[in-house]
Amino acid sequence: MTTMLxxxxxxxxxxxxxxxxxxxxGVSYATVSRVLxxxxxxxxxxxxxxxxxxxxxxxxANPHARSLATGRSGSIAVLLTxxxxxxxxxxxxxxxxxxxxxxxxDRELTLILMIASTPEERSRTIAYLSGGHVxxxxxxxxxxxxxxxxxxxxxxxxxxxxxxxxxxxxxxxxVMADDRNGGRAAVEHLIEAxxxxxxxxxxxxxxxxxxERLQGYHDALIAHGRTIEPALIxxxxxxxxxxxxxMRTLLDQAPDLDAVFAASDAMAxxxxxxxxxxxxxxxxxxxVVGADDSGLAATTEPPLTTIRNPLDRIGEEMVRLLTELIxxxxxxxxxxxxxxxxxxxxxx
Amino acid sequence: MTTMLxxxxxxxxxxxxxxxxxxxxGVSYATVSRVLxxxxxxxxxxxxxxxxxxxxxxxxANPHARSLATGRSGSIAVLLTxxxxxxxxxxxxxxxxxxxxxxxxDRELTLILMIASTPEERSRTIAYLSGGHVxxxxxxxxxxxxxxxxxxxxxxxxxxxxxxxxxxxxxxxxVMADDRNGGRAAVEHLIEAxxxxxxxxxxxxxxxxxxERLQGYHDALIAHGRTIEPALIxxxxxxxxxxxxxMRTLLDQAPDLDAVFAASDAMAxxxxxxxxxxxxxxxxxxxVVGADDSGLAATTEPPLTTIRNPLDRIGEEMVRLLTELIxxxxxxxxxxxxxxxxxxxxxx
DNA sequence: CTGAAAGCGCTTACAG
DNA sequence: CTGAAAGCGCTTACAG
Numbered sequence: 001m002t003t004m005l006x007x008x009x010x011x012x013x014x015x016x017x018x019x020x021x022x023x024x025x026g027v028s029y030a031t032v033s034r035v036l037x038x039x040x041x042x043x044x045x046x047x048x049x050x051x052x053x054x055x056x057x058x059x060x061a062n063p064h065a066r067s068l069a070t071g072r073s074g075s076i077a078v079l080l081t082x083x084x085x086x087x088x089x090x091x092x093x094x095x096x097x098x099x100x101x102x103x104x105x106d107r108e109l110t111l112i113l114m115i116a117s118t119p120e121e122r123s124r125t126i127a128y129l130s131g132g133h134v135x136x137x138x139x140x141x142x143x144x145x146x147x148x149x150x151x152x153x154x155x156x157x158x159x160x161x162x163x164x165x166x167x168x169x170x171x172x173x174x175v176m177a178d179d180r181n182g183g184r185a186a187v188e189h190l191i192e193a194x195x196x197x198x199x200x201x202x203x204x205x206x207x208x209x210x211x212e213r214l215q216g217y218h219d220a221l222i223a224h225g226r227t228i229e230p231a232l233i234x235x236x237x238x239x240x241x242x243x244x245x246x247m248r249t250l251l252d253q254a255p256d257l258d259a260v261f262a263a264s265d266a267m268a269x270x271x272x273x274x275x276x277x278x279x280x281x282x283x284x285x286x287x288v289v290g291a292d293d294s295g296l297a298a299t300t301e302p303p304l305t306t307i308r309n310p311l312d313r314i315g316e317e318m319v320r321l322l323t324e325l326i327x328x329x330x331x332x333x334x335x336x337x338x339x340x341x342x343x344x345x346x347x348x
Numbered sequence: 349m350t351t352m353l354x355x356x357x358x359x360x361x362x363x364x365x366x367x368x369x370x371x372x373x374g375v376s377y378a379t380v381s382r383v384l385x386x387x388x389x390x391x392x393x394x395x396x397x398x399x400x401x402x403x404x405x406x407x408x409a410n411p412h413a414r415s416l417a418t419g420r421s422g423s424i425a426v427l428l429t430x431x432x433x434x435x436x437x438x439x440x441x442x443x444x445x446x447x448x449x450x451x452x453x454d455r456e457l458t459l460i461l462m463i464a465s466t467p468e469e470r471s472r473t474i475a476y477l478s479g480g481h482v483x484x485x486x487x488x489x490x491x492x493x494x495x496x497x498x499x500x501x502x503x504x505x506x507x508x509x510x511x512x513x514x515x516x517x518x519x520x521x522x523v524m525a526d527d528r529n530g531g532r533a534a535v536e537h538l539i540e541a542x543x544x545x546x547x548x549x550x551x552x553x554x555x556x557x558x559x560e561r562l563q564g565y566h567d568a569l570i571a572h573g574r575t576i577e578p579a580l581i582x583x584x585x586x587x588x589x590x591x592x593x594x595m596r597t598l599l600d601q602a603p604d605l606d607a608v609f610a611a612s613d614a615m616a617x618x619x620x621x622x623x624x625x626x627x628x629x630x631x632x633x634x635x636v637v638g639a640d641d642s643g644l645a646a647t648t649e650p651p652l653t654t655i656r657n658p659l660d661r662i663g664e665e666m667v668r669l670l671t672e673l674i675x676x677x678x679x680x681x682x683x684x685x686x687x688x689x690x691x692x693x694x695x696x
Numbered sequence: 697c698t699g700a701a702a703g704c705g706c707t708t709a710c711a712g
Numbered sequence: 713c714t715g716a717a718a719g720c721g722c723t724t725a726c727a728g
Binding site: 365378418513 | 705706
């Protein structure tokens with residue numbers, strides 16, 4: 001096998017630098033830098049010969065040298081502060097991460113993934129971010145009152161969060177789903193379908209999504225002159241298992257219910273299972289609406305009617321906001337609507 | 349009584365540099381650099397006063413300057429080449445990513461996430477990586493014959509892949525699960541439980557995991573003197589829906605089956621649903637074994653007996669291998685065993 | 697429009 | 713053990 005020979009075997013092979021390009025193009029390296037950065041005042045011929053020299057040499061700019069000279073790192077940190085296992089198991093996180101990756105790549109920004117769960121990681125992370133080694137940070141699941149938040153704010157790092165950050169509204173940009181109106185839309189859909197005993201499996205009440213979606217449930221019932229019955233409200237923790245448990249409780253407390261709005265698809269799936277075991281037909285006897293429109297929703301039996309969590313859009317807007325923040329604009333808070341997606345568990 | 353005041357938070361605030369630390373410590377900045385890098389030949393007093401100066405000034409090294417000086421970037425790219433949506437929906441990917449994050453963080457290496465799906469992204473990515481702007485790359489789902497692979501190899505970027513990379517075994521380190529023996533263990537468990545008509549829902553046959561797990565199914569049957577019956581083998585695409593469809597086919601082709609080994613937990617879950625609908629009791633009438641031990645496995649009804657995909661360990665080993673590669677060692681291929689996890693769908 | 701030069705913040709031989 | 717100095721590869725006023 002002779003094919004194993006590398007083209008340029010020298011271990012100390014040097015990547016071409018701006019000087020190599022300049023030599024090739026017959027100009028000064030300052031000029032090369034100018035065409036690289038699209039600055040004005042470069043003659044067309046210079047531009048052309050530099051471009052040729054670049055492709056001939058296979059030159060790529062050294063981002064570290066550039067950062068050192070400009071003071072801009074060209075990179076953005078995606079920071080996870082949750083105990084990591086929780087987040088990584090959340091399919092929603094993957095969707096968000098994908099959105100970030102796309103939007104950052106479009107802007108030629110590097111995505112640096114940082115996790116701050118253990119105390120050591122936290123202090124290492126805060127030091128790194130405060131050190132200004134990153135142009136900005138995308139905060140994924142800020143815990144209210146997390147000291148990390150104020151440290152970051154004090155360090156004046158541009159930062160945008162996913163979901164409102166209580167107490168920092170003026171300092172931290174944020175993008176979030178309109179959970180409240182989403183929840184309301186879900187319940188109004190059930191009301192319009194003629195349901196009269198609508199239960200809800202709410203999310204954790206120490207998380208904004210949990211609170212807001214439940215609030216939307218209230219809003220819809222009140223708006224239609226219904227009363228809020230405690231027996232129709234049970235909390236879960238977003239998980240399928242918790243949804244199943246909550247459904248059992250509901251069936252117990254209010255056997256005559258004819259609809260359930262679960263604050264997550266996973267909980268709705270758990271509810272579906274319990275309803276099936278209890279011999280209740282969905283949607284015949286009981287209608288079910290979930291939330292998020294995660295990958296799960298379309299594959300349950302029957303498929304879930306749900307309110308779509310626009311995470312792709314949220315990720316995109318977070319990146320846009322962050323670049324604006326970096327450019328010096330003031331913080332902003334954006335709310336993205338949730339849309340009802342109708343499927344078999346509660347048809348139109 | 350000296351500079352106790354926290355350094356000024358002026359907008360144009362400059363981060364402290366190595367010179368600031370040197371001034372504070374009363375040494376030259378070369379000495380500061382030495383204690384920073386743990387080089388020998390520094391007096392204990394110098395070390396102490398530098399450390400104090402560092403904490404007093406809140407200094408953190410500028411990684412870009414350091415990279416420029418050392419030629420090491422201190423960062424590792426995690427490269428996704430799959431059409432991204434496929435990967436991000438895969439819970440296994442999250443687990444792997446988490447393992448990477450942890451292992452890299454432990455080594456104070458920065459994790460850069462890169463996605464190369466569109467042609468533009470691909471060429472941008474290849475340029476970036478070939479430019480030597482990253483110390484190495486962790487390849488998540490290499491497609492056989494992907495030209496990106498040979499370009500990366502040609503660029504002499506240290507790279508380790510998840511799963512064997514056909515044709516590049518000598519050049520690219522890889523870490524993978526022992527899918528074949530895992531599949532074999534799953535089926536032997538069923539044989540030992542007394543099952544005689546064991547079906548399998550195999551994964552895609554153009555993916556190594558799909559092929560190997562099916563091979564393991566063969567191995568076990570043959571080793572126990574059983575015959576391979578085509579009617580007992582159906583392919584899926586890893587998804588729950590495909591598992592359900594496959595189960596229907598199996599029930600049709602071989603109504604007397606008493607066990608199913610599905611090559612993924614999601615497919616097993618689909619099979620579970622169809623079996624339930626068909627009135628077959630699991631594990632009473634039919635035993636079911638899945639694969640991966642994803643988050644799903646413990647929450648199905650009944651919970652799945654499965655073979656654990658050691659992705660946490662795989663991620664860890666990939667990072668270790670990569671650092672060794674960067675240090676100049678030769679490529680290596682590692683196989684991590686899969687362990688049987690016994691749950692209700694096929695108890696001991 | 698273009699070149700020479702300073703400077704970004706670090707590391708690392710090289711002399712002491 | 714420690715300091716002065718060169719150099720990593722770029723950008724950007726500053727003079728032409």
